[in-house]
Amino acid sequence: MTRQTDAPRHVVATPGDADTVLRRLTRDGWVARDGFALPDPGWDVSSTRLVLHGRIGDADTLQLAVLAAARGAGIVAVCDAESPLGRALVDDLSRLGPVQHGAADPVPAGGNNVTDLVPEQRALLDRLAAGDTIAAAAAAEFLSLRTANRRIAEARALFGVRTTREAVLAYLRQRGSAPPPR
Template identity: 80%
Template sequence: MTRQPDAPRHVVASTADADTVVRRLTRDGWTVREGFALPSATWDVSTDRLVLHGRVTDQDALHLAVLAAARGAGIVAVCDADSPTGRALVDDLSRLGAVHLGPGGAPAPATAESTDAVAELVPEQRALLDRLAAGDTIAAAAAAEFLSLRTANRRIAEARALFGVRTTREAVLAYLRQRRTTE
């Protein structure tokens, strides 16, 4: 399987900066769409060379942008990187790969995480993280894997510790990023 290059991830301060990035990506062969909702039912869209762009002003837009990036789409987000929402966006996107601040800016510092944490996961943890990435709740993932909720929560807590993150969402994003780089 040929590994696709990482999708571009940009957080810019203005619509004009976003237009600059979008024009450059279009010239480079990327398909650009406005909004962060993915048109495809297929989970992995990394081979589609799709870039989604728009404003991120609230948690809903932030979640859609990060989910699209986790599924392999490129992102051009107009957001104040110093606001709480902007910091959360940059932090979450950084777990997936390099994030460029500004239209041609340098990548934001990457978050620290174990580079081979996926290899250290037990099969139950991988299955739970796969189900969480697909949108299941912890309870639904536990039931589907024939685990008690308590055991599922323990396995996910162990995965969070392994990835060096605080939240389950961060663990899922780190898992997706590392799994993609090892495929």
């Protein structure tokens, strides 16, 4: 079964970019459907490998797209990522996992791309780099310990490392910071 964080999330500028992404996703076994309303009454649709696509032109469509992503559907949204609506879309989708911008091939797992981290992951890694424990970092970010551990595990997978310490070091290298002194 596909995990919710495995569902693709793309925000692209043009319908042509959306077509490029959709062709790649359908080649990978995803089923594309126009619009962001989900026909399936069940909550978790991640096992259907459904990717919804369309233009985000108003707040209602934005809410439908984010809800579909939260339920496990893939999303390919045509929207100007620099507009207020686009920034809101990217922020909301980023809370669920990495968001790809444009039609370029996504960075594969282990692609070591710090920009693919969700804001919660960055905040947790910053706190861990400063010397906090995972429990303290979770509390400071108002996350449950379980969610914090899940976010850190996703970051380890993204960086292609086995330990949290290695993930923190990879994050600091990518961000351009030296590790804090001991």
